[in-house]
Amino acid sequence: MAHVQPLDAPRPPGAVSGWGMSLFQAGWPCRCVEARTDTVNYPGVIPKADWRTAVKLPESLDFLRIKEARYRPLPLRPIWPGFAINTVFYAAILWLLMFGVFTTRSLIRRKRGHCIKCSYDLRGAEHEACPECGVEVS
Ligand SMILES: [Zn+2]
Structure with missing residues (x-):
């Protein structure tokens, strides 16, 4: 079983990569909803995304064998002009x-x-x- 690094965990010694932020926007014809995340990405550790403005798909969808399925958000924060x-x-x-x-x-x-x-x-x-x-x- 893979280890998942919690977001508030201290950086492991010798870690070269670390925190990142992702922005996910959706909508057509204009982008109308978005989600932001903080991501931890240390070598040898599966990246964990903390989606702050989205619903994360449940891990029960892992049977779909989509590698990123656990990190795919359903964005909830409206972008008012696009909305x-x-x-x-x-x-x-x-x-x-x-x-x-x-x-x-x-x-x-x-x-x-x-x-x-x-x-x-x-x-x-x-x-x-x-x-x-x-x-x-x-
Ligand atoms: Zn008539």
Whole structure:
């Protein structure tokens, strides 16, 4: 079994490497969450990462045989400008998906001279309301 060096342990005599910090950011299209870590990396000792703003994946995922699995973070600290931009970006996509289809269909029906609600053909006669569904014709 490998030895894991605790973060607050004194540096072993003769150790040449030591402490480091890693920054892990995620998000698309803008980076919107991050995690920082302090890392101990002495020769002959497995590096131990202390993620301060993330949830570390459980060691039960070791069966995946991903060497870095125990040190892969799920970042939790928001990066507010990126978070706001991503929120607006995904809200716009959702809005287009929800309302874009209906708006486009209504525009096409109006252009063809049909009722915007039921697509009844209103050409050739003066109507104040659709005779099929009762929607006002403008
Ligand atoms: Zn109609």
